[in-house]
Amino acid sequence: MSVSLQTLKAHLDGMQAEKLQQSTIALNELTIEVAPEDLLEISTFLRDDETCGFEQLIDVCGVDYLTYGSTEWETGGSGFSRGVKREFSFDGDEQDEVIEFDGKRFAVVMHLLSIKHNQRIRVKCYCDDNDFPMVDSVEGIWSAANWFEREAFDMFGIMFSGHPDLRRILTDYGFIGHPFRKDFPLIGHVDMRYDEEQKRVIYEPVSIEDRTLVPRVIRKDQRFTPAVEGDE
Amino acid sequence: MAEIKNYTLNFGPAHPAAHGVLRLVLEMDGEVIQRADPHIGLLHRGTEKLAESKPYNQSIGYMDRLDYVSMMCNEHGYVLALEKMLGIEAPIRAQYIRTMFDEITRILNHLLWIGAHALDVGAMTMFLYAFREREDLMDIYEAVSGARLHATYYRPGGVYRDLPDTMPLHEVSRWTDEKEVKRLNANRGGSVLDFIEDFTQRFPKYVDEYETLLTDNRIWKQRLVDIGIVSPERALQLGLTGAMLRGSGIEWDLRKKQPYAMYDQVDFDIPVGTNGDSYDRYLVRIEEMRQSNNIIKQCVDWLRKNPGSVMHEDHKITPPPREKMKGDMEALIHHFKLATEGYCLPEGEAYAAIEHPKGEFGCYIVSDGANKPYRLKVRAPGFAHMSAMDELTKGHMLADVVTIIGTMDIVFGEVDR
Numbered sequence: 246m247s248v249s250l251q252t253l254k255a256h257l258d259g260m261q262a263e264k265l266q267q268s269t270i271a272l273n274e275l276t277i278e279v280a281p282e283d284l285l286e287i288s289t290f291l292r293d294d295e296t297c298g299f300e301q302l303i304d305v306c307g308v309d310y311l312t313y314g315s316t317e318w319e320t321g322g323s324g325f326s327r328g329v330k331r332e333f334s335f336d337g338d339e340q341d342e343v344i345e346f347d348g349k350r351f352a353v354v355m356h357l358l359s360i361k362h363n364q365r366i367r368v369k370c371y372c373d374d375n376d377f378p379m380v381d382s383v384e385g386i387w388s389a390a391n392w393f394e395r396e397a398f399d400m401f402g403i404m405f406s407g408h409p410d411l412r413r414i415l416t417d418y419g420f421i422g423h424p425f426r427k428d429f430p431l432i433g434h435v436d437m438r439y440d441e442e443q444k445r446v447i448y449e450p451v452s453i454e455d456r457t458l459v460p461r462v463i464r465k466d467q468r469f470t471p472a473v474e475g476d477e
Numbered sequence: 478m479a480e481i482k483n484y485t486l487n488f489g490p491a492h493p494a495a496h497g498v499l500r501l502v503l504e505m506d507g508e509v510i511q512r513a514d515p516h517i518g519l520l521h522r523g524t525e526k527l528a529e530s531k532p533y534n535q536s537i538g539y540m541d542r543l544d545y546v547s548m549m550c551n552e553h554g555y556v557l558a559l560e561k562m563l564g565i566e567a568p569i570r571a572q573y574i575r576t577m578f579d580e581i582t583r584i585l586n587h588l589l590w591i592g593a594h595a596l597d598v599g600a601m602t603m604f605l606y607a608f609r610e611r612e613d614l615m616d617i618y619e620a621v622s623g624a625r626l627h628a629t630y631y632r633p634g635g636v637y638r639d640l641p642d643t644m645p646l647h648e649v650s651r652w653t654d655e656k657e658v659k660r661l662n663a664n665r666g667g668s669v670l671d672f673i674e675d676f677t678q679r680f681p682k683y684v685d686e687y688e689t690l691l692t693d694n695r696i697w698k699q700r701l702v703d704i705g706i707v708s709p710e711r712a713l714q715l716g717l718t719g720a721m722l723r724g725s726g727i728e729w730d731l732r733k734k735q736p737y738a739m740y741d742q743v744d745f746d747i748p749v750g751t752n753g754d755s756y757d758r759y760l761v762r763i764e765e766m767r768q769s770n771n772i773i774k775q776c777v778d779w780l781r782k783n784p785g786s787v788m789h790e791d792h793k794i795t796p797p798p799r800e801k802m803k804g805d806m807e808a809l810i811h812h813f814k815l816a817t818e819g820y821c822l823p824e825g826e827a828y829a830a831i832e833h834p835k836g837e838f839g840c841y842i843v844s845d846g847a848n849k850p851y852r853l854k855v856r857a858p859g860f861a862h863m864s865a866m867d868e869l870t871k872g873h874m875l876a877d878v879v880t881i882i883g884t885m886d887i888v889f890g891e892v893d894r
Binding site for chain 2: 271272274276300301302303304306308309313314316354356358360363365367387388389391392393396413414415416417424425431457458459460461462463464465
């Protein structure tokens with residue numbers, strides 16, 4: 246017996262009314278938003294409740310909302326501006342230029358699957374502190390979270406409290422920084438090569454230049470937009 | 478008697494049985510494994526970050542390179558997520574082509590898996606057999622897309638082009654003489670569909686051959702039976718999907734349960750194991766190859782009878798045909814916009830998953846309305862399987878590690894991404 250998405254949403258809205266910050270159905274997918282302090286409780290509920298029965302954690306990932314909605318090419322006014330302004334400069338101190346941002350920067354997104362009910366759900370949790378993002382680890386609820394959370398920590402620097410073994414996982418030994426953050430340049434910070442004279446592998450400041458081949462633009466005149474909104 | 482102490486063993490990162498670049502740090506008590514700590518990421522290329530800097534269509538090629546033995550399935554997951562957000566659907570013929578190529582890819586993947594797995598465990602012949610058939614399948618890839626591995630054949634809104642009417646032929650060269658060329662070209666006289674059909678006629682017999690070599694083989698059974706047992710509860714907890722989950726007796730296949738493309742129109746069965754050990758997973762995958770073969774047959778039948786378009790007509794998303802572009806101003810504008818800027822996705826987020834040969838492959842896209850993804854997360858089945866490594870190997874002998882890596886069907890392109 247599978248539960249319809251609407252029924253599940255109504256069930257969650259009813260049972261966890263004060264804990265759910267938001268619940269929406271878009272594109273035939275249910276998304277709920279919870280506060281970091283409620284994450285563990287809601288996760289346990291989602292796993293153990295009969296109507297939910299999300300026994301499998303499919304994915305955990307981080308999202309960095311630092312440059313959400315920003316473009317490299319303005320299309321307003323009478324025409325188009327030309328060329329792409331480089332956002333990053335790699336000479337001296339300019340590198341540390343801080344992009345101003347208020348609001349919650351990091352989010353942890355979990356995708357759950359119920360095999361019993363053939364149902365999916367997305368759980369979103371925005372971290373409170375932008376400088377030291379932290380949420381509770383769901384490793385105790387789903388063992389699969391172990392590596393997914395290590396990856397989110399490695400890539401975004403999101404801390405998972407209660408995680409048994411929060412080490413870097415994908416980056417190199419001794420890597421500095423969190424590469425999937427939006428203020429980490431695509432080309433990275435260091436080059437690595439074998440040095441013939443020193444007879445060892447050495448790290449140097451990056452020698453390539455960042456290029457934007459196709460500028461990032463946002464077009465508002467979407468013909469698909471009504472279709473998407475109509476789903477809600 | 479000498480005292481035996483625990484010690485740490487470094488396995489890889491360039492061990493031939495590590496299926497790529499896996500460094501395993503094993504804590505051993507004699508020959509028994511106490512703890513396995515896989516160090517992955519040696520093949521990390523930042524696919525997800527790269528995708529953020531490119532228009533959507535330019536990342537399709539990156540998907541091929543994730544799990545580089547099941548290329549088109551990766552594309553399918555990505556393309557489905559895009560289509561979901563765009564609110565479009567590919568024409569039926571394109572969906573049948575996708576179904577057929579997903580299954581061809583599944584056979585390709587399982588052939589490489591069985592070859593490598595058997596080679597690791599000690600059966601050299603399987604590798605040679607499996608690659609003989611892979612050759613034919615890669616020729617099919619080449620005929621439709623021009624590339625033997627990284628096809629970039631699926632596009633949002635359909636597939637790149639319809640199946641060609643001719644199959645490329647071998648030519649006489651320094652390495653192949655006339656007699657050999659004649660033999661190689663014997664079944665390549667007709668269209669691509671003819672060649673695929675010919676393959677599906679031959680293939681069940683090949684699978685029988687593999688089974689003759691392995692299924693009742695004493696050594697094979699000694700190395701696989703009762704190795705790496707996963708209970709159904711643990712399989713769910715550990716996030717295992719695909720054959721790893723079905724081997725433990727859970728009947729779960731996205732092709733049946735959450736059908737995409739044309740899987741609700743074709744007839745096939747889901748094989749399920751009972752013990753959850755490596756041998757059951759072997760049997761499951763062998764049966765999957767037979768089922769895939771059946772699906773391909775059904776698709777070939779349908780595709781023969783139903784010609785039609787393979788690309789969505791909306792040229793805001795799919796490029797217009799080249800001939801049209803030469804004479805039609807609007808088509809030229811469409812092409813120019815698509816080539817220089819691509820298309821924008823509406824703001825929002827979507828997750829689309831497919832039954833990849835290895836398990837559930839999903840793409841999660843966050844879009845802020847731009848022509849590039851704001852965030853693309855690839856959910857690779859191998860990553861979750863690899864994380865179960867510690868639990869699966871605990872208490873086994875060193876030699877069993879190789880079996881367990883083999884049975885998990887690990888490919889580092891997707892684990893590291």
